[in-house]
Amino acid sequence: MRDLQPAPMPLRNPTPADRSGPDRLSLVVPMYNEEDNVLPLVAQVQAAMAASPWPWQLILVDDGSRDRTTTRIREAVALCPDRIGAVILQRNFGQTAAMQAGIDVAEGNIIATMDGDLQNNPHDIVRMVRRLLDEDLDLLVGWRRDRQDNLWVRKVPSWCANRLIVAVTGVRLHDYGCSLKIFRTSVIRQVRLYGEMHRFIPTWMATVTSPERIREEPVSHFPRVHGQSKYGLSRTFRVLLDLLSMYFFARYRAAPGHFFGRIGLLCGFGGAVTLGWLAWRKLMDGEDIANRPLLMLGILLAVIGVQFICTGIVTEMLARTYFESSGRRTYLVREVLGGAPGPGEGSGA
Structure with missing residues (x-):
């Protein structure tokens, strides 16, 4: 069976008459060794998206899994190829790289990301997308108020990391680690994700948009039923190193x-x-x-x-x-109003 290529997948036109508007939604789900969760996740997403007023696509990203996750993903794509697509990475590059791979092929102007371990609730997505559009936000972050994880292995290190990130970055959110996030595609694509940057996406987003356009939304959280958690105390040291790098690039990239x-x-x-x-x-x-x-x-x-x-x-x-050599600017323009020329169109440009 040939490998699935990371090519853009066409969004199908909505069939119900009540679906209107130009907005389109892409769901990106990185997965690593989640063979027992693939098909139940797809079923949950399809049930949740039945209430979506926007055309949508689901992109499953296999991050070099060593079990039968790839096989399960192929089965899911075969069941519904008009709605479900996949990107199969050649080896395990990490959650950040897998998330970036999904974002790169997404065709929607709104992107939702979530974990593939069935701990996030796909039924939260439609509500979150509505809020993002209604309040004209660029990023809406999930907040797991009632987190269903081990206290000392997951919850306490996460609580400490969240407080440290807020103290260093100034972007005040309760839950940086929640993978359930809703983005405007035009904004998230102004940020390239490397290393372990998925933990600091809100902070990186704050370098290209106003922090006032970043909000959080309480979401459901379920205990893991299948598979093994990929997180632990060892990641605390990575968070500290990544936090230093993020602080430098966020504050001093241009100077x-x-x-x-x-x-x-x-x-x-x-x-x-x-x-x-x-x-x-x-x-x-x-x-x-x-x-x-x-x-x-x-x-x-x-x-x-x-x-x-x-x-x-x-x-x-x-x-x-x-x-100067890359043509990049130290500023980003959201829109130009009236008779003002766009960047590079003024006199002497």
Whole structure:
């Protein structure tokens, strides 16, 4: 049987007469070793989408599963090829990459993502899409108020991670880890997902849209019935490292010299104060400072400060080269009104 290719799947025209409007919905579900959950998930989605006033498609992404998940996905596609499509990845790339693969082939102007473990409720999707459209939002995040997971393995680490992410990023949400999210396609495609970035999608979205257009919605959550959880305490360390990377790119992508420059100025100031104080003691009191550890600390801080400042200058040059050579802008336009010219259309452009 030939492999399913990650090609766009046509959205079928809605048949009921009450389906109207240009909005179209794509559901993206990454799956890894979920053979017992594929067909029940498809059945749940079909039942939930019966209430959808929009044409919809379901995209199942097999993230290099080692069990019979791929076979089950092929069976699901064969049962309903006009509504269900799939992307089969060559190996396990991780949930973030699988989610990006589904987003890349989605044809709807609204994208919903959810887990493939049957813990999310597809019946929440229609309500969430309605709210996103009615309130003109760019992202609506699910909030698992009554989370059905192990307390110490899942709930406590998740609670700590959510509080830490809010403190660092300033984007106030209760549940960053919920995979049930609703996006505007035009906005989520301005963000490329790498590594383990799926945890920080709201924060990355806040770099291309206003945080006021990001909201959360209480959703149902069920205990896992089939398969094994892919999460655990070991992911806490990845969250910390990803959080540092996310903070840097979200705050200093266009001006990285500010990040390194602040550290350089702080270290340089500390080194200057330390060396100045030692020089004062040497000149005024004749104190021997050659063997003092404080002298080495002052020199080290001064050298580190210069290095960080130079690194900041280099990163500024690289950032400017990147934006100028790639044609990317440091801003994003939602729409242009009246007689104002679009980007690149004004005089001297």
